[in-house]
Amino acid sequence: MARVVLEHVEKVYPRGVRAVRDLSLDVADGELLVLLGPSGCGKTTTLRLIAGLDEPTRGSIALGGRVIDRLPPKDRDLAMVFQTPALYPHLTVLENLAFSLRLRGVPRKAIRHNVLRIARLLGIDDLLDRKPRQLSGGQGQRVALGRALVRRPACYLFDEPLSSLDARLREHLRSELKRFHQRLGITTLYVTHDQEEAMALAERMAVLCDGALQQVGRPLEVYDRPANRFVAGFVGSxxxxxxxxxxxxxxxxxxxxxxxxxxxxxxxxxxxxxxxxxxxxIRPEDLRLAGPTEMPDGAMRAEVALVEPLGDRAWVHLEVQGRFRLVARAEARHTPARGATLLVQIPWDRxxxxxxxxxxxxxxxxxxxxxxxxxxxxxxxxx
Ligand SMILES: Nc1ncnc2c1ncn2[C@@H]1O[C@H](COP(=O)(O)OP(=O)(O)O)[C@@H](O)[C@H]1O
Ligand SMILES: [Mg+2]
Incomplete structure (x- = not known):
């Protein structure tokens, strides 16, 4: 276990692409920190710099109190899962999962026990005899995740490890990963572009945009008090x-x-x-909708242009006097119909x-x- 500290880290690629700008980040020992941001904002680059696969142009990185800038990747005691799974094609799933433990001379019995436990956790225990080319994208991604989870490194680096899975499996594994982290408490940096995944998983999240850190905080702190308009628009759906x-x-x-x-x-x-x-x-759930006869303070007359029913709730798209468009949340049993006229109020304290x-x-x-x-x-x- 280890604390990870980035100080003023910059990465400028050839041709002047500034992928990471003056990034300072302090991940506590045992913490699960999610790096969240849109595609191209420098998330993968940040993980590659920590893993030692790329060199920062400026700045410094410490792991467990030790500056690791000059340390080759294999000596950093990190386990990274890449965005596209990297598996040994000639080895079976079982051998892929066991590979790093064999390399470290872990006894056979312990390897088997550990590999089977992780395979069950990830739902790949029926694939152990297959070769990587016999796996679907999502199965391969889970094997890659398993290869990292069988180890107990100082820190895990996960680069969108669930992005190629279908929605149900993604939600299931998201909660399994959180449980896994709660049990072992290994420092984890988890990268995603999915704000819901970030909110659900993170102890703290760091929001990036165009290589620059926008805000760091607990998920609800960021949701309730976004530091700027970018964060306000990116977090929440x-x-x-x-x-x-x-x-x-x-x-x-x-x-x-x-x-x-x-x-x-x-x-x-x-x-x-x-x-x-x-x-x-104003967030969709904070708008107040009222029938056309009640007249709350500062209400605007609005027409329902579109309704998206989601079961327990619905998103109601409103056209306000031909001037603005707003999206409001309505309860499932009180969803207005398309074309209806109603009043919408913005509570100033929300x-x-x-x-x-x-x-x-x-x-x-x-x-x-x-x-x-x-x-x-x-x-x-x-x-
Ligand atoms: N090897 C590279 N050479 C040049 N530019 C790169 C390289 N890798 C990434 N970039 C650029 O750096 C920026 C950040 O990329 P990346 O870290 O992959 O973003 P993310 O993972 O958030 O999608 C992007 O503009 C990308 O095009
Ligand atoms: Mg990436």
């Missing part, structure tokens, strides 16, 4: 609704004004933004506010507007 408008002080109070539609807001943190453009964010423009940082208590909406040097554009 369907994504948060966004409306751009201006903060207006009038009649002794603050208003959010979006092309004439006004919402009275009580957020003291907006006071210093009077006269500035801001973006209001709304998130971000600066307009990039990087769209969260407007926090006592936050001061940054000149022109930008506080720091221009950051990569993450939408």
């Amino acid at each position: 369907p994504p948060m609704n966004f409306l751009e408008g201006t903060v207006v002080g009038a009649e002794g109070r603050l208003w959010f004004d979006a092309s004439g539609w006004r919402l009275a807001v009580g957020n003291a943190d907006l006071a210093s933004y009077a006269g500035h453009r801001v973006v209001l964010g 709304a998130h506010f971000f600066e307009a423009g990039q990087p769209g940082r969260r407007i926090a208590e006592a936050g001061q507007p940054s000149p022109g909406g930008l506080q720091e040097p221009p950051r990569p554009i993450c939408r």
Whole structure:
């Protein structure tokens, strides 16, 4: 077991592709940290740098308190699962699973016991005699995962290990992996582009965009207080609704004004933004829907354009007075029909506010507007 510390790590590939930008990350001993971000944001590169398969352009990486920058991959005591499974084609599944243990001289009986246990966990115990070419993509991926899990390294590095599996198996193995981690407590960096998988699995998650770290925190911290507009839009499905408008002080109070539609807001943190453009964010489950006769404060008349029923709930796509589109969550038994007219209300205390423009940082208590909406040097554009 070991703590993993990245300090100001950069990776610039030939032709100037900056895959990882000034990344500092501290993964506690025994922690399961999920690296989350869209395709191409530098997740695989980050794992390859930790594994020693690529060299950072700048910065340093420590494992268990020891700087490992000069250590060859085989001496790093890590087990990595790659995005595309790497198996020995001439060995059976059983031999593939046992390979690293045999290499380390583990006694035969212990190997067999361990391999069978992991094979059962991953549901591949009926495939042990097959060769890799006789496996489907998802089966091969599970064997690759098994090859890592039979070992007890200082740290596991998982690169989207469940992405090629069908949804049910993916959810099943996600919970098995979490259980496995809870039992053994081996430091784990787990990469995914799937925000639901990240939320379900992570003790903490680190959100990346265009090689740059956006936010690190426990899943619900990130969900409830996204640090900027990118994180707000990336974490949560369907994504948060966004409306751009201006903060207006009038009649002794603050208003959010979006092309004439006004919402009275009580957020003291907006006071210093009077006269500035801001973006209001509201999650689908936080919108309130009401029949056309009730008239809650600041409600907007909306038409139901589309309904996506999911069993226990439905996503309702609304057209608001031809000006905005919003997605709301409705309970299964109270789902309005397409074409229905209703009222939608944004409770101001459930709304998130971000600066307009990039990087769209969260407007926090006592936050001061940054000149022109930008506080720091221009950051990569993450939408
Ligand atoms: N060997 C390489 N040479 C040049 N560019 C690369 C190489 N590997 C990855 N990249 C680029 O680096 C960026 C990050 O890639 P990657 O780490 O694979 O992202 P992710 O795993 O998040 O999808 C991408 O723009 C990708 O095209
Ligand atoms: Mg990748």
